Amino acid sequence: MDDQKRNMIVRLHEIFTMGSDLPDELDMESPDVKDFLDTLSEDRRIAFLTSAKDPDVRKMSVGFNRAFANYWERLCLAKEQGKKTVFIPFNCSPEIFYALDLMPLGVETLNTMGLNVEEGLHEYLDLAIERGLPDTMCSAQRGVVGMLEAGVLDMPDFLVNGALGGCDPNSKIFEYISQKFNIPAIYLDVPFYHDQRALDYYTVEYKKIVTALEEVSGNKLDEDRLREVCELSNEATELFMEIQELKRHVPNPVPNYYNTIHNATKLTMVGTSDAVDIFQKALDVSKERLKKGAHVLPEEKIRFMMMYTGLYFGGNIHLWLEEEMGATYLLDMLVSNDHNPIIDTSTMDTMLGGLAEGMLNLPMTRQLKGAWDMPANWLEDLLYYADTYKADCLVFTGHTACKQAWGIYRLVADEIKKQLGIPTLRLEGDGWDSRITSMAVIKEQISDFFETLQ
Amino acid sequence: MKPLAKLASISKTLKNEVVTDWINQGKKVVGYVCTYMPEEILLAADILPYRITGKGARDTSLADAYLTRVNCSFARCCLEQGFRGEYDFLEGSVWVNGCDHIRRCYDNWNAKIPRPFMYMLPVPHMFSPEGRQWYKEEVVKFKDAVEAHFNVNITSEKLSEACKIYNETRRLLRKLYDLRASDAPPFTGAEASIILSAGFVMPKTEYNRLLGSLLNEAEKKSKAPQEKVRLLMTGSLMDDSEFVENVEDMGAIVVTDALCFGARYFWDRVAENGDPFEALVDRYYTHVPCPRMAGEYPTRRDFILNQIERAQVKGVILQHIKFCDLHGTDNAMLKMDLEKKGIASIELEREYGPLGDAGRVRTRVQAFLEKIGG
Ligand code: SF4
Ligand code: SF4
Numbered sequence: 067m068d069d070q071k072r073n074m075i076v077r078l079h080e081i082f083t084m085g086s087d088l089p090d091e092l093d094m095e096s097p098d099v100k101d102f103l104d105t106l107s108e109d110r111r112i113a114f115l116t117s118a119k120d121p122d123v124r125k126m127s128v129g130f131n132r133a134f135a136n137y138w139e140r141l142c143l144a145k146e147q148g149k150k151t152v153f154i155p156f157n158c159s160p161e162i163f164y165a166l167d168l169m170p171l172g173v174e175t176l177n178t179m180g181l182n183v184e185e186g187l188h189e190y191l192d193l194a195i196e197r198g199l200p201d202t203m204c205s206a207q208r209g210v211v212g213m214l215e216a217g218v219l220d221m222p223d224f225l226v227n228g229a230l231g232g233c234d235p236n237s238k239i240f241e242y243i244s245q246k247f248n249i250p251a252i253y254l255d256v257p258f259y260h261d262q263r264a265l266d267y268y269t270v271e272y273k274k275i276v277t278a279l280e281e282v283s284g285n286k287l288d289e290d291r292l293r294e295v296c297e298l299s300n301e302a303t304e305l306f307m308e309i310q311e312l313k314r315h316v317p318n319p320v321p322n323y324y325n326t327i328h329n330a331t332k333l334t335m336v337g338t339s340d341a342v343d344i345f346q347k348a349l350d351v352s353k354e355r356l357k358k359g360a361h362v363l364p365e366e367k368i369r370f371m372m373m374y375t376g377l378y379f380g381g382n383i384h385l386w387l388e389e390e391m392g393a394t395y396l397l398d399m400l401v402s403n404d405h406n407p408i409i410d411t412s413t414m415d416t417m418l419g420g421l422a423e424g425m426l427n428l429p430m431t432r433q434l435k436g437a438w439d440m441p442a443n444w445l446e447d448l449l450y451y452a453d454t455y456k457a458d459c460l461v462f463t464g465h466t467a468c469k470q471a472w473g474i475y476r477l478v479a480d481e482i483k484k485q486l487g488i489p490t491l492r493l494e495g496d497g498w499d500s501r502i503t504s505m506a507v508i509k510e511q512i513s514d515f516f517e518t519l520q
Numbered sequence: 521m522k523p524l525a526k527l528a529s530i531s532k533t534l535k536n537e538v539v540t541d542w543i544n545q546g547k548k549v550v551g552y553v554c555t556y557m558p559e560e561i562l563l564a565a566d567i568l569p570y571r572i573t574g575k576g577a578r579d580t581s582l583a584d585a586y587l588t589r590v591n592c593s594f595a596r597c598c599l600e601q602g603f604r605g606e607y608d609f610l611e612g613s614v615w616v617n618g619c620d621h622i623r624r625c626y627d628n629w630n631a632k633i634p635r636p637f638m639y640m641l642p643v644p645h646m647f648s649p650e651g652r653q654w655y656k657e658e659v660v661k662f663k664d665a666v667e668a669h670f671n672v673n674i675t676s677e678k679l680s681e682a683c684k685i686y687n688e689t690r691r692l693l694r695k696l697y698d699l700r701a702s703d704a705p706p707f708t709g710a711e712a713s714i715i716l717s718a719g720f721v722m723p724k725t726e727y728n729r730l731l732g733s734l735l736n737e738a739e740k741k742s743k744a745p746q747e748k749v750r751l752l753m754t755g756s757l758m759d760d761s762e763f764v765e766n767v768e769d770m771g772a773i774v775v776t777d778a779l780c781f782g783a784r785y786f787w788d789r790v791a792e793n794g795d796p797f798e799a800l801v802d803r804y805y806t807h808v809p810c811p812r813m814a815g816e817y818p819t820r821r822d823f824i825l826n827q828i829e830r831a832q833v834k835g836v837i838l839q840h841i842k843f844c845d846l847h848g849t850d851n852a853m854l855k856m857d858l859e860k861k862g863i864a865s866i867e868l869e870r871e872y873g874p875l876g877d878a879g880r881v882r883t884r885v886q887a888f889l890e891k892i893g894g
Contacts, residue, residue, distance in 0.1 A: 473624025
């Protein structure tokens with residue numbers, strides 16, 4: 067069968083399984099490794115080779131690949147096992163779905179992971195537009211719409227969107243999928259403010275979602291199971307907070323690559339023991355690196371952070387930044403979870419409250435739902451992150467669809483310069499679609515910018 | 521001056537003659553952008569609610585430094601006019617988190633060209649009892665802010681009175697749309713657009729008077745049925761009579777719409793029995809939903825299907841301003857549903873005001889009309 071027409075989740079499962087079957091210590095000349103590399107898209111081959119080169123990164127990626135192989139397998143088996151699947155955006159925490167015995171699939175995560183198997187996902191990005199979606203909608207979800215159109219993805223049982231108010235394209239695409247493919251959608255309204263009143267409102271909304279999910283799935287939320295999930299979520303939170311602490315060191319011992327696995331794990335697996343294992347490994351490796359004085363080689367020349375989204379194609383930007391620029395990629399706003407609360411697991415109510423609070427503090431929902439300079443909004447958080455992690459400069463990747471971020475970039479950048487004296491670079495392009503601005507151009511712009519700082 | 525000519529003259533300039541008169545009486549004007557802002561609160565405080573648009577902007581060179589090329593040109597034109605001082609006559613403005621673009625327009629406006637009274641009224645993105653409660657609390661806060669800033673007392677009586685005046689506007693506009701829906705519409709879509717535009721930028725009492733006599737005149741005139749293709753227009757913000765004229769020049773007539781600058785603005789009335797404040801909150805929260813209200817697409821679609829039926833529409837113009845994802849996506853969904861019902865439609869991506877490309881629109885509309893037998 068033409069590979070392009072095969073189910074995307076099945077293909078991801080195959081790739082991650084092959085990847086995770088490889089020995090921890092890689093022999094790059096072995097037939098297994100060569101076979102595996104042949105299955106990858108160009109972008110991901112570069113990414114894999116990159117991670118394989120650095121033994122510390124390899125250690126982190128082994129567990130990550132294994133956990134994801136499991137994850138895709140569970141999705142493959144979901145139908146057979148009578149488990150319902152739910153599509154969610156990146157600002158919808160997965161815990162509640164695990165507690166309800168549902169399988170969550172983050173559309174942005176799938177879109178990004180899909181880049182492993184098919185070069186650029188261009189066919190799907192374009193198909194979504196050909197079939198009606200406006201081309202200004204976000205490519206982070208568009209590939210998935212294209213996959214549904216092409217029939218290489220099974221329809222989920224329902225959709226849950228928790229992004230209303232943070233990003234129009236994000237919420238609107240769920241309404242579109244719901245109408246076009248006739249899939250029930252449940253929405254969670256995000257209030258404009260970030261205070262106790264907003265949290266109370268949001269918590270009520272969150273609880274209603276739980277009730278709605280119970281109704282549509284027929285599964286009842288069990289308090290003990292919820293506690294188990296919340297405890298695993300708390301463990302993951304504590305671990306990634308520790309990793310964040312390590313990032314404060316100058317030079318930073320946490321490899322740039324960590325940011326990628328953090329995001330995928332947080333959005334997909336938090337609430338499972340796999341997520342705990344991944345973060346534990348990342349922490350162990352980073353601590354070890356701190357001990358032995360390992361960091362960006364040969365020296366940490368620049369510490370920078372992405373102001374909002376990262377770049378998800380091109381494979382080796384992390385390594386390039388490390389090796390050729392001597393730059394530490396501290397974080398991007400989408401992996402920034404410093405405000406994630408520890409969930410109080412005493413009662414059903416406190417747990418649901420904690421999960422709701424976690425959701426309200428997820429990237430984007432937290433920073434882009436209100437006015438630019440309100441408490442807990444984009445400016446305040448950027449100031450906090452830049453200051454806490456001692457960034458020398460900031461980069462805005464300029465993902466075209468993020469109109470709500472573009473619309474205040476100038477205000478925010480000016481204010482950061484004023485308050486912290488830190489310069490920013492504004493790129494233009496697309497985080498997922500390499501055809502808009504190529505990685506070569508992006509690298510050139512970043513490199514020119516870094517030069518001005520030295 | 522005849523009523524239509526008078527309304528046309530009022531709608532042409534931002535600081536028009538009636539606004540000038542109002543200000544000369546020592547009274548304040550406050551701008552707003554969105555149909556989720558309960559105007560009656562302002563009127564009850566003897567303030568003129570004035571709808572901000574980008575009318576008259578010749579380019580967006582100042583605004584583009586803040587709202588960028590990926591932001592909707594309507595929002596950019598509004599900001600441009602603000603930057604150019606064209607809205608300096610406003611005491612302030614009230615904004616709603618309507619869409620990503622307009623709330624960023626507010627951010628920039630508030631940061632760079634604030635007026636004494638700047639206000640954001642956040643509206644939930646869903647219908648729910650909690651959402652309604654949230655919205656009510658916001659309207660209370662807004663009313664309190666108006667009272668405090670302008671040192672006025674908005675009593676129930678004043679609010680009731682304001683609601684009655686607005687309901688009269690709604691009644692008259694409904695009559696306008698009934699006439700447009702008839703076999704022999706007395707107004708073109710472009711004229712209707714002018715009539716509507718004026719209503720947003722002048723006191724409603726005076727508007728009602730002019731509109732009333734305009735409609736009386738129109739009713740008296742007997743008109744022969746027209747041989748034009750009857751169209752409905754929906755989508756992004758549309759206050760551009762020239763755009764409509766451009767479409768109509770090809771042998772069509774726009775007989776109705778589902779625009780927030782048109783039918784969606786006035787279709788629902790405020791209940792006049794019971795507590796006026798509660799009635800006002802209900803009306804504004806639940807009026808024909810904008811695409812910003814999640815999960816409400818079927819309601820909007822049914823509203824459009826209803827309009828199509830009552831105005832004997834033959835084709836639908838689904839226009840959206842580039843980067844307006846709310847309407848662009850709704851239009852894509854509408855296109856599918858209209859097709860299923862055998863109703864012809866065309867999707868047009870456009871730019872607002874000075875950035876528009878009339879030639880391209882004409883070519884596409886012409887082809888569409890030929891296809892559906894215009
Ligand atoms: S915030 Fe930006 S990247 Fe995220 S969904 Fe919206 S448009 Fe896409
Ligand atoms: S036209 Fe669309 S993008 Fe522009 S302000 Fe209106 S809803 Fe927002």
